Amino acid sequence: MKEDSRDLVLKNNNLVTKANSLIEMSYRLGVTEQKILLCIASNIKPTDEDFQTYTLSIKDFCRGIGSTSRNAYAEVDKITQNLMDKSFVFYNSEKKRTRINWLSKATYNTNEGTVTVRFDPDLKPFFLALSEKFTRYKLNNVLYLRSSHSIRMFELLKSYEGLSERTFTVDELREKLGLEGKYDVWNNFKQRVLQHAQKEIEAKTDISYTFVPIKKGRTVEKVKFLIKANPSMRNNILELESEVIDVVKIDEEPELMEVYQTASYSGVNIGKSKIKEWLVSYKKDSIIEAVKMVGMRKNIKYPVPYITKILVAQAKEETGTTQLDPVEQMIQDFIYEKTPKKKMKVVEVIPDFLLEMDAIEKFAGILPFEEAVTLWEKRKGDIISTIRENRKNAQITY
Numbered sequence: 001m002k003e004d005s006r007d008l009v010l011k012n013n014n015l016v017t018k019a020n021s022l023i024e025m026s027y028r029l030g031v032t033e034q035k036i037l038l039c040i041a042s043n044i045k046p047t048d049e050d051f052q053t054y055t056l057s058i059k060d061f062c063r064g065i066g067s068t069s070r071n072a073y074a075e076v077d078k079i080t081q082n083l084m085d086k087s088f089v090f091y092n093s094e095k096k097r098t099r100i101n102w103l104s105k106a107t108y109n110t111n112e113g114t115v116t117v118r119f120d121p122d123l124k125p126f127f128l129a130l131s132e133k134f135t136r137y138k139l140n141n142v143l144y145l146r147s148s149h150s151i152r153m154f155e156l157l158k159s160y161e162g163l164s165e166r167t168f169t170v171d172e173l174r175e176k177l178g179l180e181g182k183y184d185v186w187n188n189f190k191q192r193v194l195q196h197a198q199k200e201i202e203a204k205t206d207i208s209y210t211f212v213p214i215k216k217g218r219t220v221e222k223v224k225f226l227i228k229a230n231p232s233m234r235n236n237i238l239e240l241e242s243e244v245i246d247v248v249k250i251d252e253e254p255e256l257m258e259v260y261q262t263a264s265y266s267g268v269n270i271g272k273s274k275i276k277e278w279l280v281s282y283k284k285d286s287i288i289e290a291v292k293m294v295g296m297r298k299n300i301k302y303p304v305p306y307i308t309k310i311l312v313a314q315a316k317e318e319t320g321t322t323q324l325d326p327v328e329q330m331i332q333d334f335i336y337e338k339t340p341k342k343k344m345k346v347v348e349v350i351p352d353f354l355l356e357m358d359a360i361e362k363f364a365g366i367l368p369f370e371e372a373v374t375l376w377e378k379r380k381g382d383i384i385s386t387i388r389e390n391r392k393n394a395q396i397t398y
Helices: 031-041 058-065 072-085 121-127 148-158 170-176 186-204 231-245 254-266 272-281 284-296 303-315 326-337 352-363 369-394
Strands: 015-019 054-057 087-091 097-101 103-109 114-119 134-138 165-169 207-216 219-229
Touching: 015 031, 015 121, 031 054, 031 058, 031 072, 031 114, 031 148, 054 058, 058 072, 058 352, 072 097, 072 103, 072 114, 097 121, 114 121, 134 148, 148 186, 148 207, 165 170, 170 186, 170 219, 186 207, 186 219, 254 272, 254 284, 272 284, 272 303, 284 303, 284 326, 326 352, 326 369, 352 369
Parallel strands: none
Antiparallel strands: 015 134, 054 114, 087 097, 103 114, 165 219, 207 219
16 A cells, blocks of 8 residues: 655745754764755644655756756665665663664655655654744755755854854864864865855855854864854845745736736836737737747847737738747747746756756657657757856846
8 A cells, every 4th residue: 555645845945944952963964865854854844743754756856956967866766775774873851872863764666756755753853843942944045055064064053043153162063064083184174164164155045154263272172153144145035936926916907917927027128008009919828929939039139029020920920930830839938947037146057967857858748758859859959058048148247
């Protein structure tokens, strides 16, 4: 009998909530191992009384963390199996030294491209029904961090953000990061761990920090961290979220608003009066199609006359250069889906292998799978270069 499970949902605004006692423990996990655990944690609901079983789409997970691996399916399977074997030590409520695993279940679902996972029941005190001494942050703070040390440093400092500073002994910090016996020379530890994490955390999360070494004699004995909010990244997070919050306004002219929003998302500046004028003579779907076509071609200096020209030609059935056959329309739709709908401060690069998976999946919706693969191989150069150019043009430059 197949066990019920929830789909693991990966959204930027998912919240990770962890007991501070778990953050303070000493353990060492790889960067992808940590991200899998944090994605699971971000799906726990405040009302959950027990851990749930989750099914994780490997393709969605790789897209979510920006992975460029071509062996993602095998790697995620191996990583989840490793998490079954990895453990950490803590002292339970009876002050007894206890070793527990991270996962109690990890099943690779052959031919489905998913894994089914569940937290070990002994982790309940660290994730469920937390009312005090916990830290909460948005999942997107850690999804794009490339270093396991950066993730651990972020959590250790995020838990003290309200106090604005925190001091560790060097040995204590090494232990918490799972680096006992490594980077014994202070300059190596400073450069390869602290400064590297500092740059990455400031660039990708909602906090930043500086640090001051505290010496005893000639030896650095402690490190004092000064923690502050990172307004630039918080604003960027709000911009990212606004894309899903910005819904079609209720209006007495819904067709006008639909075209207007499509134009805004496509980066095409069109006044509502012009859209009203078009709607008198042309079908809404034809206008939207023309707007999308122009939005993908960033070299068009005067989009409104160009769209009008397309609509006039379509009306006269002069469709040889303006109307696309179903396959070409499908390709243009795919490019449009991967094009940012507004100017953004940060535009992440989509790895080629993820574009390939998504494109073939879309093409296979109207073509046999073999033909979908052949179409991708034939057109991938143009598709990838157009998407890259569109995403580059969506990046705000200073």
